[in-house]
Amino acid sequence: MKNFVTWKIGGEAGFGIISAGSMLVKAFSRRGFYTTASNEYPSLIRGGHNVITVGVGTLPFHSLHKTLDILIALNSETVEIHTNELHEGSYVVFDPKDVTPNSSDFPPNTRLIALPMSDIVKNLNATVLMRNTVALGATIALLGADFSILTDVIETQFKKKGKTIIDENIAVAQAGYDGIKKTYGSLNGWYLDAPKQPFGKLVMNGSEAVGVGALDGGMKFAAIYPMTPINSLITLFTDHKKELGITYIQPEDEIAGINMAIGASIAGVRSMVATSGGGFALMVEGLSLSGITEVPLVIDLGMRPGPATGMPTWTEQGELLFVIHSGHGEFARIILSPGDITECYQLSQIAFDLAQTYQVPVFILTDKYLNESIWCADKSVFDAPKMPQDGKRVTEKSISPDFKRYDMSPSDGISERSVPGTEKGLYIANSYEHDEKGFTTEDPLIRKSMTDKRLRKLTAIISHSPTPVIYGDTDSELTFVSFGSTKGPILEAMKILQEKGMRTKLIHFSWVYPLDGEKLKKLLQSEKRLVDVEGNGTGQLAKLIMQVSGVDIQEKLLKYDGRQWYPEEIIENLKF
Amino acid sequence: MITSDIYKTDITPTWCPGCGNFGIWMALKNALTKLAVPNHNVVIVYGVGCHGNMRDWMHVYGVEGLHGRALPVAQGIKLANSKLTVIAVTGDGDCIGEGGNHFLHAAKRNPNITVLVHDNQVYGLTTGQASPTAQKGLETKSTPGGVMELPLNPLSLALVAGGTFVSRGFAGDIPQLTEILAKAILHKGFSVVDILQPCVTFDKIHDYGWYRKRIYTVEPQKEKHTALEKSMEWGDTIPLGVLYQEQKETSEDREAVARTPLVDFPLGIPKRDDFLNMFQ
Numbered sequence: 001m002k003n004f005v006t007w008k009i010g011g012e013a014g015f016g017i018i019s020a021g022s023m024l025v026k027a028f029s030r031r032g033f034y035t036t037a038s039n040e041y042p043s044l045i046r047g048g049h050n051v052i053t054v055g056v057g058t059l060p061f062h063s064l065h066k067t068l069d070i071l072i073a074l075n076s077e078t079v080e081i082h083t084n085e086l087h088e089g090s091y092v093v094f095d096p097k098d099v100t101p102n103s104s105d106f107p108p109n110t111r112l113i114a115l116p117m118s119d120i121v122k123n124l125n126a127t128v129l130m131r132n133t134v135a136l137g138a139t140i141a142l143l144g145a146d147f148s149i150l151t152d153v154i155e156t157q158f159k160k161k162g163k164t165i166i167d168e169n170i171a172v173a174q175a176g177y178d179g180i181k182k183t184y185g186s187l188n189g190w191y192l193d194a195p196k197q198p199f200g201k202l203v204m205n206g207s208e209a210v211g212v213g214a215l216d217g218g219m220k221f222a223a224i225y226p227m228t229p230i231n232s233l234i235t236l237f238t239d240h241k242k243e244l245g246i247t248y249i250q251p252e253d254e255i256a257g258i259n260m261a262i263g264a265s266i267a268g269v270r271s272m273v274a275t276s277g278g279g280f281a282l283m284v285e286g287l288s289l290s291g292i293t294e295v296p297l298v299i300d301l302g303m304r305p306g307p308a309t310g311m312p313t314w315t316e317q318g319e320l321l322f323v324i325h326s327g328h329g330e331f332a333r334i335i336l337s338p339g340d341i342t343e344c345y346q347l348s349q350i351a352f353d354l355a356q357t358y359q360v361p362v363f364i365l366t367d368k369y370l371n372e373s374i375w376c377a378d379k380s381v382f383d384a385p386k387m388p389q390d391g392k393r394v395t396e397k398s399i400s401p402d403f404k405r406y407d408m409s410p411s412d413g414i415s416e417r418s419v420p421g422t423e424k425g426l427y428i429a430n431s432y433e434h435d436e437k438g439f440t441t442e443d444p445l446i447r448k449s450m451t452d453k454r455l456r457k458l459t460a461i462i463s464h465s466p467t468p469v470i471y472g473d474t475d476s477e478l479t480f481v482s483f484g485s486t487k488g489p490i491l492e493a494m495k496i497l498q499e500k501g502m503r504t505k506l507i508h509f510s511w512v513y514p515l516d517g518e519k520l521k522k523l524l525q526s527e528k529r530l531v532d533v534e535g536n537g538t539g540q541l542a543k544l545i546m547q548v549s550g551v552d553i554q555e556k557l558l559k560y561d562g563r564q565w566y567p568e569e570i571i572e573n574l575k576f
Numbered sequence: 577m578i579t580s581d582i583y584k585t586d587i588t589p590t591w592c593p594g595c596g597n598f599g600i601w602m603a604l605k606n607a608l609t610k611l612a613v614p615n616h617n618v619v620i621v622y623g624v625g626c627h628g629n630m631r632d633w634m635h636v637y638g639v640e641g642l643h644g645r646a647l648p649v650a651q652g653i654k655l656a657n658s659k660l661t662v663i664a665v666t667g668d669g670d671c672i673g674e675g676g677n678h679f680l681h682a683a684k685r686n687p688n689i690t691v692l693v694h695d696n697q698v699y700g701l702t703t704g705q706a707s708p709t710a711q712k713g714l715e716t717k718s719t720p721g722g723v724m725e726l727p728l729n730p731l732s733l734a735l736v737a738g739g740t741f742v743s744r745g746f747a748g749d750i751p752q753l754t755e756i757l758a759k760a761i762l763h764k765g766f767s768v769v770d771i772l773q774p775c776v777t778f779d780k781i782h783d784y785g786w787y788r789k790r791i792y793t794v795e796p797q798k799e800k801h802t803a804l805e806k807s808m809e810w811g812d813t814i815p816l817g818v819l820y821q822e823q824k825e826t827s828e829d830r831e832a833v834a835r836t837p838l839v840d841f842p843l844g845i846p847k848r849d850d851f852l853n854m855f856q
Binding site for chain 1: 585587614615616617619621624629631632635636637638639640641642645647648649650651652653654655656657659660677678680681827831838839841842843844845846847848851852855856
């Protein structure tokens, strides 16, 4: 019996690859297994090569592994491209109509399993597009699971389409299941153990976790121009905006998007935008407007490989320094970089309070891997949302007669904030330099004091910033450093290294900016060997750490081929 | 009884003597007075340009945005709090040049806001380059041999893009402009007021006299295509007034929160358990 299995299905776009993966994830997570799924697809709608990889485990795990235990091929290309990811004892399920694999091309003891998927659907008068459902049935058999775990999910998935469609899908899946049982019934190499804690889990992708966090954080207004990889956030908001009591608007471009969100925020509504690097490039001017007008704003930036259009449907961590330095003029901002869906949820919720408290833009820096991969988390993660905090927002009752929106006296630089409709709260949210009431000024003394006031917020933020989260052995011989989604693969690599007898640690920056340089220096200086792991070509986190703490991390593992890190690759690239 | 003075601050305007902006400023204060909108329920979003300097002289909630971006900010405010009277004060370079795309899409969406286009054919604040509405042949700092192309027409653009209140006023006729602005603010939908405004410093051709010789008032057109025809009339005669008005669903009407302003909604997820169950 196994406690972890990696499964991959591949075929053309339009073959239902992604839906097969997400159904498998749900089927197992409902029975208490830990699951994840990561998709890879080109930037087109039909054709091309699409795959989704699913991990199913009886214990928690943090990322997928590169080696495949089961490969399901819905075309010949899938067999050709992914043979090098197989290992001794992997199973390959293929349709003899597509391909005749030669066992000498595969690692020793690979089981080549011919499943006539085209014939099966034909015999049941189903369409060829339902071969993915045959494959799902076959998978359940190969993993030694009960067929009913699949019927559950099929019923949910096709609920809106009615009983006929549900029955048809179940019949097709059953045929796939039976096909394996009859011919390959004795194969039990990848039977899964029972899960240790068979209780409720929630399954969502990173974008959805950001969305749920935002909603719990009081978000009421989102203006989002479509862009990979944040599109499922739009779907979540549009599908449920009525019941949620929120407004989602599709702006004409990202420039309009950020300006609309700023407008809504000025009017007193918690607002957000979401985009990727290219869209954010258009928003930069607006970011600067939120800086000088001190308007709370949350920006979800899902990174993908640039420059320019780059590789739109792949992943990278290339925008950290861009985000830190974006916007003309000098002003404070906060950058959070969640490492998994739990952090996507928690940090997105916190982001809105931080934006309200400090009246600054707050970034949720995600990436394609995190946003579009499907993850599961214990339901308890979502149990107790915090009450949103309004910071120094004043109301008709609490406003003082001599209210000044940009009062320069607070030592933390944070002034009281009124919203339109409040009788004594009139002011100008002014993109020009302004005095305490918001009136335009070019007076050198006021300019300096107002700049100081805004920059004092940065000092206040730093003094309240959390220290990086530390995982692993306190007394480690090797210490990884990372931000964002690299956390998962590193934690998995650490498990493998631990089995090899190596003591390792991870210092993870899910709060990545601004950092307290002195504290950081103390933290990092005592480490024996620091290894920076990033998904970009220049080591942007290492540069930031060097800039604020003076600690120069020499050893860097950098990946920028559009794919996420895998634990095996981290170990392969380490020097021993 | 309120007077228009309640809408002004005690800061002295810095526009050039004789600038058309004075007339527009006066007409706007008059219109607000006529409608008796409380100061704290008015938000004016300004573009960047000579027109935008009005922000310091108006005693209401003000937002001085970025050049060309007044309309998205104004739409965000209105969607967040539909009780507010939201007005965008913009310029021709600002709204038709840098912000042209926002102008078209605002007309398409029909938010219940009013936009004033201070239309003087030049970029005054950067010392007199040609704007997108500059007439062909106009010699400016950036077009020493005269503007080569035909101008963009804010009214035609608004009509074609779906604007539901399309009008033109003249900075030199404050009573008529007051009337038009009051109607525009009352109109439920996207109201465009293109305002012919002499730039006494950088355009020596289109002065008050030039406009006075040509302008006349038209009645609202029943059909959009005749309104479009009127909007393109320019030369010996230039029509003023409300060219076209129709009632259509607004941006705010389309929102689930249309009846209660978004700003008054409770925070958090209603029926949270049901919502989260979706992810099982």
